[in-house]
Amino acid sequence: MSSGTTAAGNAESPKRRALGKGLESLLPLRPRPAEATPPAVEAAEPVETGRPREIAVGLIERNPFQTRTRFDEQQLDELAASIAATGVVQPILVRPLGGDRFQLIAGERRWLASQKAGKTTIPAMIRAVSDEQAMEMTIVENLQRTDLNPMEQARAFERLTREFKMTQEQMAQRTGKNRASISNFLRLLRLPVEIQGRVEAGELSFGHARALLAIEDPAMLIKAAQKVGALSMSVRQTETFVQGLLYPELKAKDEEKNKAEAVDPNVREAQERLQRALGLKVRIHDKQGRGQVVIEYARLEDFDALLEAIAG
Template sequence: MGIATEAPKRRALGKGLESLLPRVQPAAEPAKPSEPAPESGRPREIPLDQLDRNPWQTRSRFDEAQLADLAASIAATGVVQPIIVRPLPGGRFQLIAGERRWLASQRAGKATIPAIVRQASDEQSMEMTIVENLQRTDLNPMEQARAYERLGREFSMTQEQMAKRTGKDRASVANFLRLLRLPVEIQGKVEAGELSFGHARTLLALEDPETILKAAQKVAALSMSVRQTESYVQGLLNPEQKQKGDEKVKEPLDPNVRQARDELQRSLGLKVKIEDKKGRGRVIIEYASLEDFDTLIDVLSRQRS
């Protein structure tokens, strides 16, 4: 929950709501009492039954416990941070941002909710809903992946453009988009929280859907950590490194070299192999597509600049 104005930190994350959604300009003549009065950016109380859900909402799941807590807070102290809506024909309004507050207000038995009215086209509303959600931290990895994919599909945005609009780096955007290559069953496990983003990104190195499914089942059954999953996947990719009669993967690397390899893999989202012999060797980075290669070049170029 925030204060009555939009949180300042949002303005540092690409274009915020203020810059993309123009304010409704005051009418030259006073509006009729039966019509929604134009606003100049100040919140007004809008009946909950006059609000329609945003059809472009990115979020597909809401934590029921958190929603119940928010409803209890709203019942006690009201909605502190106004939602953002746009006017529709017939005196109705459509949500742009604040669906959790809207749902919680309904549960709290409220009749109205404070809202800031903005003029926005369908395209502006869709883009801002997606971008605003991506700037939050509580979307699950698959919701974020689909949101980035939709920005690219609906608005022909490049990964670099998506990164700038959401305040992320391009490598992060690319890593989320790669999750969409996972089999549907695995995407469901990530969305349900059964597998983390780190687990999912590690499993992507296997590429073959059937192999990924089998590996994911074992990872979940044994409650493997991300580090254990990395070792397990390396063993599948390099079976010659396994000890006979043992599932453990040999780790001959110096701990410092191993740590450097793991950090590179997490940073790049790609499989990295370091061959080290007494301080000399080579670093091998594998990529599965031209998109991965472009991301790699972009990251390395930024490191040099």
Template sequence: MANPLIDPKRRALGKGLESLLPARKPVEAPAPVAAEPTGQPLEIPLDKIDRNPFQTRTTFNEEKLAELAESIKASGVVQPIVVREGEKFKEDGRYTLITGERRLLASRKAGKTTIPSIVREVSNVQAMEMTIVENLQRADLNPIEQAHAFSRLAREFHMTQEQMAERTGKDRASVSNFLRLLKLPESVQVLVSAGELTFGHARALLALPDAEAIEQAARKVTALHLSVRSTENLVQNLLNPENRKVEAKPAVAPDPNVKDAEDQLRRSLGLKVTIEDKKGKGKVIIEYSGVDDFDAILTALRK
């Protein structure tokens, strides 16, 4: 039964005020933001993002990093970085970087506190693949860094060279050639990393029989600033010192077409190749020093 002491108009007015001014809920402490993997950027605090454990690049150009920091100060981060939730995200709310380390470092230099980020749900294998592919596409890795990247895929995730080639967009022979660079002596790898020797120089030197010979030849190449072609000739002279004596004797000059084919095969395979031709008949001799070299030969022949 309605209470006669309560004015119906007053009751209606009170209801209207309640609907216009709803009671406030108690303020709760903010919990870690779990970003939905929708592909939409989210501003994430820089101090909540950990470095990518699968990063294959070991050096960054400080001058270019400073230039990027100035650009970020002026225009912000144009392209979001990619992150994933850390292993203890529910406890600490931390993220792990996947791609975009230069943007992350430059943002810190620029004094930013947050950075636009896209959160992805990916496995360790996928995160490592994304890191390697990004760096390979940007051509920021030196040949030795690329070699170590492929080596990690093989060692830690048991990928075959065919699988690595498919995932990174490289052909099988290229993957094999990068991995072969790790057979170089450490001192020569340092020269390749520093840019004093190119990938082509390194491939030519690998034809030499042992570490000492490779190191000696590498010192000569850098001292004389030899081209890749000159380095190939140097290596061939070291492998076949008797050829120089034969050249002093009167002899029939080799067919330039055969010689050119021999040089092309040697550059393509990175192995010692000899063509013995007699009036259009003969044999092609390809020397290899391991299973990887043999696989590279088979791959080239299947093309």
């Protein structure tokens, strides 16, 4: 699928930017004048350079665009111990707020751990960026670390849509994720709050949640999620379970048909692979290499997702 137009004021390459290029690819450095390493920033107006500067931790404010909502306290304590022993290895990223204040863009764990370690200053790179750029850089930095839970990612993409009017194509360009993945993350926000909490807590995976989304009735969905958790179903088992709930008559027919005729193992494997890939019920009727592939969908959204997956 071709990528969409980028957000206003940000020229983009027509090729999707890969996550591995890092934050610097989002905001190239300005040419810096030749000068000695600057002293720690305390109350002076910052000058954007390519070198980290020591900034007092008390002058830095939390990032309001932070997409991560949970920090593991044990890991934070371990990082604090490391910083106390060897210092901060990778500078944080901040932007000036005016006067002597700064706002975090990336590196909140390092900032919090530095305070736990009793550090009074922290090395930081200063960038003069807009709210949109700061939020974009925060999301990309977190996605690069791959430790956001699915609900945190869903809310991050929703915030880009709500606050900055970005299309899914534009978000795909900025984050390196494909449009179909972003669409699937955003669909998670349709889950009941109770189920969202279970996904956020790691009790249900992204695959489980995606399979459960086929159920439109909230009460049925909650009961199904409870059964999936109670039986520790795999994603594949959840998909089969959901299809059975939605199409009980087809399930009964399939069971009768399976009893009546043996299915070739190769055909069954291909059928199951297609069902896992598409998230929809698939039946293959094969007779000596000729036959039909039947894909069933219950909603227009499922059809759109199928069209996207096949046609691109």
